[in-house]
Amino acid sequence: MRRRLAGTIAGIFLLIGFWFLFWPKGTPDPPVQPNQELGAASPEGERHRHGGSHHSADEASGEDEGPPPGDRIPMPRCWQGLVDFDKKASLTDLRAAISNAVAQGDPLLAEYLRDRLAEMIGGNADTALTVLGWATQASGPELGILMGSIKESSAVRDPRVASALLATGEQKSAASDLRGSALEALETQHRLDEASIGRMKAIAMDDDAESAAWIATRTLGRVMNEDFKRTGSYQAYWKELLSVGKDSPETGVQLLALEMPSYADPILEDNDLEVLTKLLMTDPDRSVREMAAHRLSVTRSPNKVLAIYQQAFPAEQDECVRWAIFRFTVRVGGAGAMPILAAYAALDPRFKDDHQDFMAIYAAGTVDFERVWMGKVERHQCVLEEGMPH
Structure with missing residues (x-):
């Protein structure tokens, strides 16, 4: 059984801010x-908290009335x-x-x-x-x-x-x-050579590396995205990330490896379809199957991917994985995927309203998937155990 990473991996430092704290009145630090x-x-912070005339009066009277309620100025x-x-x-x-x-x-x-x-x-x-x-x-x-x-x-x-x-x-x-x-x-590297990519993958695959495995995977993905933006190259990184996504003993590491291309969305090659299809059809963890459906949707071969989805939907029993297949069928096929959605809905009535939603959105003239998705009512409660919605 795969183990799940627990808790937050990396600590978050507070940012420097000028208006962070109020000074306590009348008690300057030494x-x-x-x-x-x-x-x-x-002590200067305390002395400058009031205007000069008010401050002089306070000193003369021995009282510190302070600014009126609601007019307190942070320093x-x-x-x-x-x-x-x-x-x-x-x-x-x-x-x-x-x-x-x-x-x-x-x-x-x-x-x-x-x-x-x-x-x-x-x-x-x-x-x-x-x-x-x-x-x-x-x-x-x-x-x-x-x-x-x-x-x-x-x-x-x-x-x-x-x-x-x-x-x-x-x-x-x-x-x-x-x-x-x-x-x-x-993470701030502009690129990694193949030897370094292989060493990073080895950490990601180490069953005893604990949080280091997760961070190695994320670093590999972030450098991939940086290199892709600069040069258009991603294949060497993605080859290893896909291997991690297929074989890692940690579900959290698997998911992260498969998710990392989402931040730059390189269009994957056909030779990746076989591994992703196997994950979609056979992986024991439903969240990995969902992520595989997602990853398949950025493709140069939409007809091949639609065929994979049509094969996977009837075999899948989990509502959330079916919902992932359903919506990414729309991403891949657009308005032309409506007959496929109708077949899905006939097989599983829970998706009839989704089919109608998408038909209405496309009938209104919306074609870009991001806008289509913004107009879609959410009808399925599908949140991964790690807290990541899909």
Whole structure:
């Protein structure tokens, strides 16, 4: 039996925002030294929260009435000494400041320092490798920040850095979060050579790789889409993704591998039809069969695909897989597919209203499938266990 990946794979960092917090009234935080406790609030933030005349009156009376209800003005968080730190900080200073910001639980400052570290790395491969060395000794938010800075730098596409990240992702003895963050940093590559694609596939197929398998699959797909947009090339990636989609022991990895072309929608070749047809007809997991129906719909051979759908629909017993076949028949055949839909509806009365819906939409002159789909009433409750609607 295939195992399912559980939980969210990658952590999500908070974005830097100027209007994130309100300052507490009358309780300014104590000043801090920039190289010691970056992230503490500056007293200036409290002093500038009121206009000058109101503030003077408050000081004279000893009362702080504050702004009227509903007129409270949020102020950006400020860190005392940050400007001076920014000018003078070395690479090791930034590392210490990141550790301190994480310890203080200040995500905004941590994000700022991550971006600053990415700037400091720039295109310097040696600096990126130094930070990667630190990352291999880190964990939790600090690991994410250090790896994130490498991912945001241009040095991530240096062959030495990319090779080191892939090697880190391959380390079976390493913690899963370290492996995953290294593989995620490779998402920004413009292309992967065939050897790297094969190594990434091996991670994706590793039954013991846990979350790293999922992230390797996603990274492979994202680089494929980037390469496809730049050069029109996708076949080397898709060959391995299709293999993962066919043979992975993890249903979540299977689904992701089959889904990744959806983000660029390359038109698949006829030699892919056999594998996808087998998945549609025989895979034990209904969500994989749905995804196979989806993947078949972007084709150069619509008549072949319509024939596959017509063979699969009567043999399929699951309503949601039948619904996938039904609607992707429309995507492939357009208005000309209405007789096929009529045959489906005659076989399964649950789809009679869907047939009528599509007939009415096409009769009104709509032909583009995206617009056809926007005008379609949803009549089937089909949501995959991973939470992905189809």
